Amino acid sequence: MHDLTPSLQDLLDRFRTGQRVALARAISLVENERPGFQAFLHHVLVQGLRAERVGLTGPPGAGKSSLVAALSAGWRARGDEVGVVAVDPTSPFSGGALLGDRIRMNDLATDPGMFIRSMATRGSLGGLAATTREVLDLMDGFGFPRLLVETVGVGQTELEITGAADTVVVVLVPESGDGIQAMKAGLMEIADIFVINKADRPGADRLLKEVRAAIHLRGRGGGGLPSDAGHHGVDLSSVAAKDGPGKEPRRWEPPEGWQIPVLKTVAHAGEGLDELRDALAAHRTHLVESGELEARRRARTEVRIRDVVERELRRRAWADPQARATLDAGPGRVLDGRDTPYSVAGEIVDGLLGAATGEGA
Secondary structure: OOOOOHHHHHHHHHHHOOOHHHHHHHHHHHHOOOOOHHHHHHHHHOOOOOOEEEEEEEOOOOOHHHHHHHHHHHHHHOOOOEEEEEEEOEOOOOOOEOOOOOHHHHHHHOOOOEEEEEEEOOOOOOOOOOOHHHHHHHHHHHOOOEEEEEEEOOOHHHHHHHHOOOEEEEEEOHHHHHHHHHHOOOHHHOOOEEEEOOOOOOOHHHHHHHHHHHHHHHHOOOOOOOOOOEHHHOOOHHHHHHHOOOOOOOEOOOOOOOOOOEEEOEHHHOEOHHHHHHHHHHHHHHHHHHOHHHHHHHHHHHHHHHHHHHHHHHHHHHHOHHHHHHHHHHHHHHHOOOOOHHHHHHHHHHHHHHHHHOOOO
16 A cells, blocks of 8 residues: 555655655645555655644734744754745635745745745635645655744634644734634634734734733633633534544643743844744743643644545545446435435445445445
């Protein structure tokens, strides 16, 4: 199952020798789910993954791209290589990344120590493209010690970022202040670090106080949030139920654990970036020393296994001629009143299971 074709073996060899063109082609292989992409990923992943993964999310216009560029430039000045995955809404016309030009990152794009990939969500409701985690795995396996993933936050649907990054940074702007209460059900609940960017604008200090007050109330069990809620207090049971059994979000950390910082930055002027880098390093230390990093990776890996199983089952289902024939005839039978979507789906599943066990022969 994990054998590679000669062309993919050649790609893997070039990938392992650090050729950037090979990384780009490997990402395209995975994004488009071309034949052999699972086997290629298997050979990359067996080498182990080590990168520090930071996710930046927040409402449109919060300056996340500027922050990513500024953070990356600082790390590059210290000699660290950085990989960036920028996930954007999908253009309704081209199907490509709507913000794919990312003008603020253009200066970094030619840096040999940087690799930037823009991806479209292509209809995914979780704020990430379907293959974002696998692209991060490829960059990790390629050898980048730091990975940044940036995506647009839209509330409850943004919770997928917690399954892609070790540390989640929620970026707000002073104008976000009036929406803090509404955001408690989404972005406010997934942060390891809060950043108020564009803090030179009016209202930054007020927003900083509001966010700190919201964190304080959450820590005391206030704000109507149950003690057994999800990551940093949000109850994600409904989200997990939609995604299937076992897709549990990260859990609330105890009061004696990580104290969520709220920082102010002005990315375009370079203000507050040293403090943000220090906070990221401190959170990494907390994750390692508390054992939370291993716990998060274990939970993330379980979800990945389930995702791969579901994707493979879908692929095999619609590659089966009998299943396709039943699907083609199904709508007519449903509209004629002879069947329902459930009975047709049950017939397809029973047929696949029977074929798998030999009963269908």
